[in-house]
Amino acid sequence: MAPNSPAIDFAPAAKVAEPPAPAIIQVRDLLHRYANRAALNGVSFDVRVAELFGLLGPNGSGKTTLFRILSTLMVPTSGTAIIAGLDAVRQPGALRRHIGVVFQAQSVDIKLTARENLWHQGHLYGLHGRELKTRIEEILTRVGLADRANDRVETFSGGMQRRIELAKGLLHHPEVLLLDEPTTGLDPGARHDLWQYLAILRDQERVSIIVTTHLMEEAERCDRLAILNEGNLVALGTPQSLTREIGGDVILLEARDPQALADQIRNKFRLDATVMDKQVRLEIENGHRFIPDVVEAFPGEIQSLSVSKPTLEDVFIHRTGHKFWNEEAEKAAAAGKGTKKKRH
Secondary structure, three states, X not given: OOOOOOOOOOOOOOOOOOOOOOEEEEEEEEEEXXXXXXXXXXXXXXXXXXXXXXXXXOOOOOHHHHHHHHOOOOOOOEEEEEEOOEEOOOOHHHHOOOXXXXXXXXXXXOOOEHHHHHHHHHHHOOOOHHHHHHHHHHHHHHOOOHHHOOOEHHHOOHHHHHHHHHHHHHOOOOOEEEEEOOOOOOOHHHHHHHHHHHHHHXXXXXXXXXXXXXXXXHHOOOOEEEEEEOOEEEEEEOHHHHHHOOOOEEEEEEEOOHHHXXXXXXXXXXXXXXXXOOEXXXXXXXXXXXXXXXXXXXXXXXXXXXXXXXXXXXXXXXXHOOOOOOHHHHHHHHHHHHHHHHHO
């Protein structure tokens, strides 16, 4: 090319990254204290428009307290929660028109029909007459119960009763749906149906959904997760990105003396070996290649072993240093609930 001639760039044009969807929920520095403990320690995250967002944590992690704050049932000690541009503390009345809430405890009247339950719910939101009647027919069709509209809810299965709970939460066309442990008491088939319907709400009606859960298989269905432990946000991201951060494989070794085996592995292989539930736990690349080396290095000491890809349980262990279900944490959570109940 001649000097000073214009250069020609034959490289393909770089793709312009699409901006992330706007946040419909903004949680900033939420702190909440009970008499003797902190339920939330400065939790912050965003939820995007038409996102299925999970709050994952064991009992005592703070997810129920967070859910109650977002649903305007509790005022935090400090911090803010903005939903659809409205402050959950300063504008609870206005906000309730933009959110649907499905609690873990049943709220339907089983002595009323499906239609009657929705009729009363509609009146709470100021819906009347033909508008309400039309909306009831729409939502019953949407949840697959139009043919049971005039049947008493007490005749419904657990899964069908849960669908009526969802219909109540969605009757007023909310932008945000909040669900607290929505599959509690459901059989596997009903759980599958519920999650399929949540995906339809997200994809077709652009509803933003927050689900609290303590079940790993449900958390894996979410677009993104906030993992909570003892009031702290310990991980935030997609299920895939969170498990990728561990990398490699997870190896569990059983031995007569797991602590001694862990010490020997650390000394010989310079690996971070921890003892958890009487098993030696390792995170390592190409775990299947390491197995012959460790078995040969300590003949007769390893009684059994397993190799697996990282799961959300492993993410929790990686971030907290203990298993998802922890006896001490369970006792502390139970003690906290007992203390709170006693104050009332």
